Each structure stands twice: as C-alpha cells, then as structure tokens.
Amino acid sequence: MDWALGNFEKSAGEIRPASEQVVDALAPARGDVVLDLGCGTGNAALIAAARGAVVTGVDPAERLLDIARADAAAAGLDITFAAGDAATIPLPDDSVDAVISVFAVIFAPDAAAAAAEMARVLRPGGTLVLSAWRREGALAAQADLRLGLLDRAGGPAPAGPLFAWHDEHALTELLSPYGFAVTTTEHTLAFTAASPAAFADHELVDHPMWVESRELLERAGLWEQARRDLTRAFDELNEDPAAFRITGRYVVATAARRG
Numbered sequence: 001m002d003w004a005l006g007n008f009e010k011s012a013g014e015i016r017p018a019s020e021q022v023v024d025a026l027a028p029a030r031g032d033v034v035l036d037l038g039c040g041t042g043n044a045a046l047i048a049a050a051r052g053a054v055v056t057g058v059d060p061a062e063r064l065l066d067i068a069r070a071d072a073a074a075a076g077l078d079i080t081f082a083a084g085d086a087a088t089i090p091l092p093d094d095s096v097d098a099v100i101s102v103f104a105v106i107f108a109p110d111a112a113a114a115a116a117e118m119a120r121v122l123r124p125g126g127t128l129v130l131s132a133w134r135r136e137g138a139l140a141a142q143a144d145l146r147l148g149l150l151d152r153a154g155g156p157a158p159a160g161p162l163f164a165w166h167d168e169h170a171l172t173e174l175l176s177p178y179g180f181a182v183t184t185t186e187h188t189l190a191f192t193a194a195s196p197a198a199f200a201d202h203e204l205v206d207h208p209m210w211v212e213s214r215e216l217l218e219r220a221g222l223w224e225q226a227r228r229d230l231t232r233a234f235d236e237l238n239e240d241p242a243a244f245r246i247t248g249r250y251v252v253a254t255a256a257r258r259g
Contacts, residue, residue: 001107002208004063005211005212006206006207009064014191015103016043018250019044019102021131022100025252026100031054032053032097034048036048036058037104038058038085038102038107039065039081040061040064042057042079045068045072046071058084062083085108086101087114089117089120089121094120096122096126099118101131103131103133105130106133106163106165111163112174119178119257130165130252132165133249134250135164137247138237138246143209149213153219155216168183178257180255180257182255184253185252186251189247189248190248196238197235199234213226
C-alpha cells in the first residue's frame with residue numbers, strides 16, 4: 001500500500017480529532033521522547049511536540065513526510081522525521097518513552113513483527129497508544145466494497161485478514177509477552193460532505209487505497225460501478241438527509257509496559 005498516492009493530506013485533516021484523542025490518552029510530560037509510528041502528514045507528531053515532547057515521526061511515504069516537515073517548520077516545532085515502517089523502525093533499542101500510532105500500525109502486514117519492533121524501541125515503563133477502527137458501519141462497508149471489486153477484477157488475493165487491533169483481548173495476546181497491560185476506550189469520528197455523491201468522489205479521488213485500485217478497476221471496466229456502488233452505500237448509511245454525515249467508531253488502546 002503506497003500512502004503517498006492520492007491526497008491523503010485531505011483525509012489526514014478529517015482524522016485530526018483522533019490524533020488529539022491519542023495524544024490526550026498518552027498525556028506526554030515535557031521532555032518525553034515520543035515516536036509517532038506511521039505519522040503520515042504529522043498530525044499527532046505536531047500535537048505531541050507542541051505539548052513539550054521530543055518527537056520523531058516515522059512513515060514509509062516520503063511525500064507525506066515532506067508535508068509533515070513543512071508543517072512542523074511553519075509551526076516552529078523541532079521534530080525529526082524519518083522513512084521507515086512498523087517492521088523496521090529506524091531507532092535504537094530502548095530509545096523512546098512512548099509510541100503513538102493514529103490509524104497507522106493497524107495496516108501493518110505483520111502484526112507480530114510490528115509488536116516486536118515497538119517493544120524493542122520502547123524503554124521499560126514505556127507506553128504505547130494507538131487508534132484502530134471498529135470493523136462496522138460505513139467505513140467497513142467501503143472497504144468490503146473495494147475488496148469485492150478488486151476480486152472481480154482479478155486482483156491479487158489478500159494476504160490474509162488484518163489483525164484485530166481494535167479488540168482488547170487480541171491486543172492483550174499480542175502485547176502481553178512484552179510486558180504490556182492493555183486498556184481501551186471507545187470514540188467516534190464524524191465525516192461530513194455536501195452529499196453522499198460528493199463524499200464518494202472525494203474518497204475515489206483522494207484516498208490512497210482507491211487511487212491504487214483505480215488502474216486495475218478501469219481495465220476491468222469496473223471503475224464507474226465502483227463510483228455508483230460507493231455512492232449507493234454512503235446514501236444508505238447517511239445520517240444527515242439534508243447533506244451527508246457518517247460516524248466512524250474507533251478505539252484508543254493504551255498499552256502500559258511494566259518497568
């Protein structure tokens with residue numbers, strides 16, 4: 001998945017409230033060393049740095065890192081940004097007090113490798129805070145629709161089901177071997193637009209997952225069907241008859257590591 005495709009910076013603006021929730025849950029003290037894993041355009045990194053944390057943002061998408069660097073400079077914040085992913089974090093062992101990840105590590109192809117890397121860079125007594133979508137509602141319907149169309153178009157079979165980062169029991173099984181105790185809290189995030197069609201067009205043009213899928217779907221003659229089906233799905237799940245609104249439900253998971 002190439003998150004540099006499309007215009008993820010627009011989606012990043014929509015999920016900024018979740019970045020606030022994650023940093024609030026961490027409550028970093030001034031001088032705490034924090035890693036924002038899968039930082040994208042730097043939402044959470046900037047928020048944590050503005051509260052006095054010493055922040056490094058890591059992401060595989062150089063274009064998004066460039067946006068994050070520019071935003072940090074404009075805000076007068078000294079943040080280090082580096083290329084890397086959840087399976088190969090470019091930081092030394094025991095080098096950070098906290099890891100945060102806003103809807104990012106949840107897309108890691110290998111959850112076990114990501115867990116091992118986060119545990120490696122975290123100091124004893126460190127904290128991991130991440131946000132993860134619940135697999136329900138309009139966002140899950142959109143993901144299922146896209147995967148169904150890709151299957152019809154002859155796309156590669158999925159590597160397997162994504163790890164259930166939103167599930168406290170699954171997270172406990174994943175992280176407890178590294179000394180973490182996990183708790184979760186429930187949250188919601190609203191997405192709005194002028195109409196279901198307008199939001200569908202935004203997703204198709206801007207979101208990296210749809211942009212990455214477009215060439216294959218066009219070759220299979222399914223791109224316009226994707227537009228119709230996505231608009232219909234958003235229309236059926238619309239919460240605002242006068243315009244458009246859907247509610248995404250997510251959890252913030254806090255994993256505290258014993259010292």
